[in-house]
Amino acid sequence: MRRLFRLPLRTRAAVHRDADDELQALIASRIEHLVARGMSPEDARAEALRRLGVPLDEASQQLHHSARHRERRLQIGAFFDDVAQESRYAARTLVRNPGFAGVVAMTLALGIGANTAVFSVIRGVLLRPLPNRDGDRLIYLRQSANGRGASNINFSVPELRDLRSGVPALGGGIAEYSPYGVVLQSDGDATRLTAGLVTGNYFQVMGLAPVLGRLTRPSDDGPGVPPVVVLTYDFWRRRFGGDSGIVGTQVILDGRAATIIGVLQPAPFFPLQMDVLMNMVISPHHIGAAMQNLRAHRMTEAVARLAPGATLAQAETQVLTVYARLQREFPDAYDPKAGFRVAVIPFKQAMSARAQLTLWLLMSTAAFVLIIAAASVANLTLMRNVRREHELVVRASLGAGVGRLRRLLLVENLTISLVGALLGLGVAIGGLPLLVSLTRRYSPRADEIHLDGMVLGFALALAVGVALLLSMVAFLPNEHTLASVSGGGRRSSGGVRKQRLQRGLVVVQVAVSVMLLAGAGLLTRTTMRLSDVPTGLETERVITMSANLFGVNRTQPDAAALTRQHYDRIRDDIAALPGVRRVGIGSIMPLRSPSFFLDITIEGHPLVPGDPMPDGAIYQADPDFFAAAGIPLLDGRPFAATDRDTAPKVVVLNQLLARRLFPGEDPVGKRIQLSTMGGMFSGGWRTIVGVAGNTEDGGPEGEPLPTI
Amino acid sequence: MAMLKGTLDPLVLKTLSWTPLHAFEITTWIEDRSDGRVQVDDAALLQALHRLEERRLITAQWGVTENGRRARYYKITQAGRDHLRAESARLVDHLGAVMMILSARTAK
Numbered sequence: 001m002r003r004l005f006r007l008p009l010r011t012r013a014a015v016h017r018d019a020d021d022e023l024q025a026l027i028a029s030r031i032e033h034l035v036a037r038g039m040s041p042e043d044a045r046a047e048a049l050r051r052l053g054v055p056l057d058e059a060s061q062q063l064h065h066s067a068r069h070r071e072r073r074l075q076i077g078a079f080f081d082d083v084a085q086e087s088r089y090a091a092r093t094l095v096r097n098p099g100f101a102g103v104v105a106m107t108l109a110l111g112i113g114a115n116t117a118v119f120s121v122i123r124g125v126l127l128r129p130l131p132n133r134d135g136d137r138l139i140y141l142r143q144s145a146n147g148r149g150a151s152n153i154n155f156s157v158p159e160l161r162d163l164r165s166g167v168p169a170l171g172g173g174i175a176e177y178s179p180y181g182v183v184l185q186s187d188g189d190a191t192r193l194t195a196g197l198v199t200g201n202y203f204q205v206m207g208l209a210p211v212l213g214r215l216t217r218p219s220d221d222g223p224g225v226p227p228v229v230v231l232t233y234d235f236w237r238r239r240f241g242g243d244s245g246i247v248g249t250q251v252i253l254d255g256r257a258a259t260i261i262g263v264l265q266p267a268p269f270f271p272l273q274m275d276v277l278m279n280m281v282i283s284p285h286h287i288g289a290a291m292q293n294l295r296a297h298r299m300t301e302a303v304a305r306l307a308p309g310a311t312l313a314q315a316e317t318q319v320l321t322v323y324a325r326l327q328r329e330f331p332d333a334y335d336p337k338a339g340f341r342v343a344v345i346p347f348k349q350a351m352s353a354r355a356q357l358t359l360w361l362l363m364s365t366a367a368f369v370l371i372i373a374a375a376s377v378a379n380l381t382l383m384r385n386v387r388r389e390h391e392l393v394v395r396a397s398l399g400a401g402v403g404r405l406r407r408l409l410l411v412e413n414l415t416i417s418l419v420g421a422l423l424g425l426g427v428a429i430g431g432l433p434l435l436v437s438l439t440r441r442y443s444p445r446a447d448e449i450h451l452d453g454m455v456l457g458f459a460l461a462l463a464v465g466v467a468l469l470l471s472m473v474a475f476l477p478n479e480h481t482l483a484s485v486s487g488g489g490r491r492s493s494g495g496v497r498k499q500r501l502q503r504g505l506v507v508v509q510v511a512v513s514v515m516l517l518a519g520a521g522l523l524t525r526t527t528m529r530l531s532d533v534p535t536g537l538e539t540e541r542v543i544t545m546s547a548n549l550f551g552v553n554r555t556q557p558d559a560a561a562l563t564r565q566h567y568d569r570i571r572d573d574i575a576a577l578p579g580v581r582r583v584g585i586g587s588i589m590p591l592r593s594p595s596f597f598l599d600i601t602i603e604g605h606p607l608v609p610g611d612p613m614p615d616g617a618i619y620q621a622d623p624d625f626f627a628a629a630g631i632p633l634l635d636g637r638p639f640a641a642t643d644r645d646t647a648p649k650v651v652v653l654n655q656l657l658a659r660r661l662f663p664g665e666d667p668v669g670k671r672i673q674l675s676t677m678g679g680m681f682s683g684g685w686r687t688i689v690g691v692a693g694n695t696e697d698g699g700p701e702g703e704p705l706p707t708i
Numbered sequence: 709m710a711m712l713k714g715t716l717d718p719l720v721l722k723t724l725s726w727t728p729l730h731a732f733e734i735t736t737w738i739e740d741r742s743d744g745r746v747q748v749d750d751a752a753l754l755q756a757l758h759r760l761e762e763r764r765l766i767t768a769q770w771g772v773t774e775n776g777r778r779a780r781y782y783k784i785t786q787a788g789r790d791h792l793r794a795e796s797a798r799l800v801d802h803l804g805a806v807m808m809i810l811s812a813r814t815a816k
Binding site: 021023026028029030032048051052054062066069074077 | 730731732736747749750752755759761773778780
């Protein structure tokens with residue numbers, strides 16, 4: 001750096017000597033003056049020292065100090081003067097070459113803009129601390145088992161009860177929350193909402209505060225309490241226009257009156273965004289006996305807060321200890337073959353896990369774009385410097401040192417790369433909405449993406465980095481060139497080295513470009529292939545909708561009949577619409593992941609001990625379901641209107657399950673029995689009446705799921 | 709007599725407004741012009757010169773005196789002249805006010 005910022009630096013000793021010399025000169029002059037007026041040399045000396053005002057040593061010390069101070073300030077001042085002068089010169093040079101300046105600035109703008117935009121996403125989603133109080137002490141608990149769809153099987157209430165009592169390291173509390181679909185009714189209008197049903201300690205564990213009213217508390221738990229609603233910030237703004245008088249209002253949710261008690265601060269949710277948060281009393285199921293008492297009834301998410309002073313490692317050890325004990329004590333709830341396990345994950349990490357890979361991939365892509373941009377600009381600069389070499393040599397021979405020339409180039413490059421960064425910020429601001437909507441698919445924190453101080457700093461750092469790099473590659477006239485210039489020669493410096501460097505830059509550009517293009521091409525191809533995967537049904541002319549039925553109390557004796565009436569009316573109403581050819585009703589749409597898997601027993605095939613129990617995903621369907629969705633029937637018949645109610649129970653298998661259960665046999669006419677822990681669908685033999693084509697419900701890349 | 713606070717810098721600048729001088733010439737000139745009534749301590753003068761140089765109101769260069777002695781010659785800069793003009797106007801105004809107060813007739 002000393003070479004870069006070459007200044008008339010003087011050592012401390014030299015500065016002191018200078019000050020002392022001046023002091024001695026003054027004393028000598030005075031003595032000379034006094035002697036000339038007839039004073040004796042001794043008296044003259046005494047008088048001169050008296051006139052100092054302070055003893056000689058002290059005067060010397062004072063002057064050392066003031067001289068040092070002076071030197072320092074003058075150096076800094078001189079530096080800024082030079083830089084200001086060079087900046088003016090740089091600006092003039094660039095304005096004189098608008099083409100060059102424009103191309104370079106635009107190129108850098110693209111590179112810096114892309115990086116700034118992606119960095120702002122990474123900052124918002126991965127780096128920025130959670131808005132929750134002490135957000136880094138929040139823990140997400142995840143239970144999983146082997147098999148598809150079991151990577152997160154949630155927790156049961158008894159499991160969490162045991163973890164609460166057995167894990168002191170999570171002494172900040174363990175809260176339950178589960179997404180629950182509710183319907184908000186207002187005048188002539190109904191909206192489906194995602195409600196988070198939470199325990200009373202949820203907000204205290206999460207470290208969230210209300211912006212209006214209050215949040216739920218432990219006294220809101222249990223059955224005998226009125227249902228209360230906390231609006232999320234987004235929902236409050238979207239649905240109620242940020243009405244500050246909303247607290248205390250009654251709304252109708254699932255046909256029941258509930259009171260809005262508060263509005264929550266803006267906060268991201270996981271695993272899905274919520275509209276409102278409620279106490280559990282709205283859901284009979286959540287406060288019911290099965291949910292509260294069955295250990296294998298795993299239907300709630302769990303979030304926890306570390307106790308003061310406790311570490312993640314301690315929490316993990318303790319959770320694993322308790323979990324191992326539970327597995328020993330309740331073998332029924334933890335099938336040893338299913339590989340039950342539990343993970344203790346920082347909440348922030350759980351939240352960003354899906355986004356992480358994509359974002360870093362994007363970041364490195366952006367980095368490569370910047371590399372290409374910088375290489376292009378470096379090449380341009382090199383070529384321009386060939387033309388400028390004469391000017392630089394002249395400047396050097398006029399006394400500008402090499403360091404000074406380098407600084408001149410640095411200032412020029414800084415000027416242009418800062419202009420590039422400014423334009424790049426424009427690019428980033430323009431591209432950010434696109435990135436935010438992309439990120440929304442991967443992370444609940446997309447709303448936290450902003451261009452903040454750190455992002456601006458990042459852009460600035462990129463600009464400075466690029467400028468430094470550009471100034472390093474430039475070749476400056478050295479002693480050899482100077483000699484050749486004074487000898488009459490011109491333009492010869494470092495020809496071979498320069499060509500090698502330029503070639504190297506081109507190689508880098510081409511290599512990185514090919515890599516990026518190939519990557520982008522592959523990605524596009526994959527996406528196109530994915531959309532071409534045969535899904536097993538006609539997607540072109542099928543539309544879907546989903547509806548919640550409420551208003552039917554499921555404990556009513558005639559609930560089943562009432563429900564059926566509802567569905568019949570919906571079907572008839574839709575079928576009456578012009579342009580509708582067929583209407584089918586089923587429990588889960590094709591191509592969506594099913595939620596229930598049932599164990600299957602085959603008549604006449606006793607289970608060989610040690611073999612896993614065959615299982616299948618359950619879908620419920622009405623007779624027109626296959627035809628309406630365009631799922632081909634390969635064998636037998638679809639459901640018929642006569643299969644209802646008291647008629648013998650029948651099932652349709654998909655091809656995969658049929659082959660798995662009855663290899664080489666015709667499954668139609670065979671009987672199977674279904675069983676699940678909840679007890680639904682169990683009881684009685686069901687006759688297989690048909691085999692349908694497979695649909696790609698496990699995601700288009702997955703193999704078809706065995707389906708009934 | 710001790711120097712009035714804040715008056716040394718303008719006096720030095722005023723001295724240098726004619727021609728570049730070294731420290732001894734400056735102090736002699738001030739003494740002569742005031743008929744010996746204003747005496748500056750030499751150490752204080754040198755410090756003032758450092759200070760003025762630091763503020764870029766004057767510049768310095770080593771030179772040789774008529775008597776063949778090495779001395780640091782000081783020269784006023786444009787910024788120094790501007791400063792002198794503003795500062796002497798302020799000082800004269802202030803001293804005038806002080807004089808007015810002190811020369812007011814007092815009750816016996």
